[in-house]
Amino acid sequence: MKRSLALAMLLVSSLAPSARAANEADYKAAYAAAEAASKEAAGMRNQWTVTVSALTAAKRAGEGGDFDRAVAAAKEAEALAKASIFQATSEKEAWKAMEIR
Numbered sequence: 001m002k003r004s005l006a007l008a009m010l011l012v013s014s015l016a017p018s019a020r021a022a023n024e025a026d027y028k029a030a031y032a033a034a035e036a037a038s039k040e041a042a043g044m045r046n047q048w049t050v051t052v053s054a055l056t057a058a059k060r061a062g063e064g065g066d067f068d069r070a071v072a073a074a075k076e077a078e079a080l081a082k083a084s085i086f087q088a089t090s091e092k093e094a095w096k097a098m099e100i101r
Contacts, residue, residue, distance in 0.1 A: 021067070021068055022067040022068045022070070022071040023067055024062075024067060026067060026071050027058075027062045027067045027070040027071050027074065028062075030058070030070075030071045030074035030075055030078070031055075031058055031059070031062065031070070031074045033074070033078050034054075034055055034058065034074040034075070034077040034078035034081060035055065037077075037078050037081035037082055037085065038051050038052070038055060038077065038078075038081040040081070040085055041081045041084040041085050041088070044084075044085060044088040044089075045088075046084050046085070046087060046088035047081070047084060048080055048081075048083075048084045050080055051077050051080040051081045051084060054073050054074075054076045054077035054080060055073075055074070055077045057069075057073040058070045058071075058073035058074040058076075058077060061073055062074075
C-alpha cells in the first residue's frame with residue numbers, strides 16, 4: 001500500500017507542469033511568433049488594434065526585464081493575431097451567403 005501511494009505521488013508530481021520563470025530567450029521566441037502572426041494579419045488587411053496593443057505591452061515588459069509578463073503578453077498577441085487571421089479567411093466567402101439575391 002505504501003509503495004503504491006509513493007508511486008502515485010511520484011506520477012502526479014511528474015505530470016504537474018513545472019513553474020519556472022521565463023527568461024529572455026522565451027520572451028524573444030514568443031515575441032517573434034506573435035510578430036510573425038501579426039504581420040500575416042496585417043498582410044490580409046485584418047490586423048486588430050488590440051493585437052498591436054498586446055505586442056507593445058510585450059515589448060515594454062521585455063525591455064523592462066519582466067519576462068514572465070512579456071511572454072504572457074506576446075502569447076496573447078499571437079492568439080489575437082491568429083483569431084484575426086481566422087476571421088479574415090472565414091469571412092472571405094461567408095459574406096456571399098448574406099447577400100440579398
